[in-house]
Amino acid sequence: MTKKRKVTFPHFGDYCVPIEYLMRQGLDMDYVTPPPMSKRTLELGSKYSPDYVCAPFKIHLGCYIEAIEKGADTLLQTGGVCRLGFYGELHEQILRDLGYQVDFINLAMANYSKPYTFYREFKKINPDLSLPKVSGALLTTIRMVESMDAADDYIRRNIGFEQEEGAFDRLRADFLNSLALVESQKELRYLAGNYMKRFKAIPVLKPKRPLRVGVVGEYYSVMDPFSNHYIEREMAKMGAVVARWMNISNSLFHYPKKEIQARIRGYARYNMGATSMATIERALRFAKKGYDGIIHIKSFGCTPETDAMPVLQNISADYKIPILYFSFDSQTADAGIQTRLEAFYDMMTMRKGAAATG
Numbered sequence: 001m002t003k004k005r006k007v008t009f010p011h012f013g014d015y016c017v018p019i020e021y022l023m024r025q026g027l028d029m030d031y032v033t034p035p036p037m038s039k040r041t042l043e044l045g046s047k048y049s050p051d052y053v054c055a056p057f058k059i060h061l062g063c064y065i066e067a068i069e070k071g072a073d074t075l076l077q078t079g080g081v082c083r084l085g086f087y088g089e090l091h092e093q094i095l096r097d098l099g100y101q102v103d104f105i106n107l108a109m110a111n112y113s114k115p116y117t118f119y120r121e122f123k124k125i126n127p128d129l130s131l132p133k134v135s136g137a138l139l140t141t142i143r144m145v146e147s148m149d150a151a152d153d154y155i156r157r158n159i160g161f162e163q164e165e166g167a168f169d170r171l172r173a174d175f176l177n178s179l180a181l182v183e184s185q186k187e188l189r190y191l192a193g194n195y196m197k198r199f200k201a202i203p204v205l206k207p208k209r210p211l212r213v214g215v216v217g218e219y220y221s222v223m224d225p226f227s228n229h230y231i232e233r234e235m236a237k238m239g240a241v242v243a244r245w246m247n248i249s250n251s252l253f254h255y256p257k258k259e260i261q262a263r264i265r266g267y268a269r270y271n272m273g274a275t276s277m278a279t280i281e282r283a284l285r286f287a288k289k290g291y292d293g294i295i296h297i298k299s300f301g302c303t304p305e306t307d308a309m310p311v312l313q314n315i316s317a318d319y320k321i322p323i324l325y326f327s328f329d330s331q332t333a334d335a336g337i338q339t340r341l342e343a344f345y346d347m348m349t350m351r352k353g354a355a356a357t358g
């Protein structure tokens, strides 16, 4: 009988819940959730990372170290369509140099168009894996991610306007705790439906024409609230409706690549990598729908999103829509972000007021 692995994966929003499900139910591994991300996570990651590497690399490294301290012995690493594809090897080298005796499952070694290759990578660590069991758990994991994303879409549209402050956050925390206990797809279906009804039952008081802000940007920074200094929450607190298309369901399970390329042909003909095309397409869509502003989020040093910025400026000029750009690094301070968000909000309010009276 093989010893149960204690596997971990860096924080990525709240997606650690479905990842844990997959590890436990599908791969027969224990899961070690890294400690909540903090200043220490960033400091640890930055201390041992190359200076100019993008922020997700540093954050992941910090999470790995903290999870190892908590008992993890196997690190799950992801591949990606930018330099992220090389990060696994570099993390491994750094952690080995630091003396950590851990194993790695590097999904960059798998081929995304051949699902079997993922099974092959996991089997290297757990030779007793059962393909039917992994497949079943994977399906439930996908449904779990979809139910989280659907709930978050609804919450994002309404959270600034609940009559009882904190009602959405409390119910969401409850929802995640319940998801963590799910054992089957049937249970998940019931739970997700039930919580969606409860989210919709929270009384909200929304003005007729609230400010609407679209959020676009780099994959990790845009989806991980800690990495983007909780920008969406801050905008919601000010009273803006926040919309964001980028999530795991849309980007991994239902990514409309051809449609995106066709829709932005007038602005960008060649793929600039990673999430850049989706960023442009969403920004264009927000502009066409008459949103009051767009917030672009990226990590410092992110080449694909840097390349997308001149295109966003063209969209901004053509549709007269303001765009606020954030580039985050481990050094970025909360106070500066807050000031810029407040100024952006005030500017959007004035423009909306002027448009209504003029």
Ligand code: SF4
Pocket (backbone or CB within 6 Å): 054, 055, 056, 080, 082, 083, 084, 218, 219, 220, 274, 275, 299, 301, 302, 303, 304, 305
């Ligand atoms: S998309 Fe940008 S920030 Fe994200 S891993 Fe790639 S280069 Fe780094």
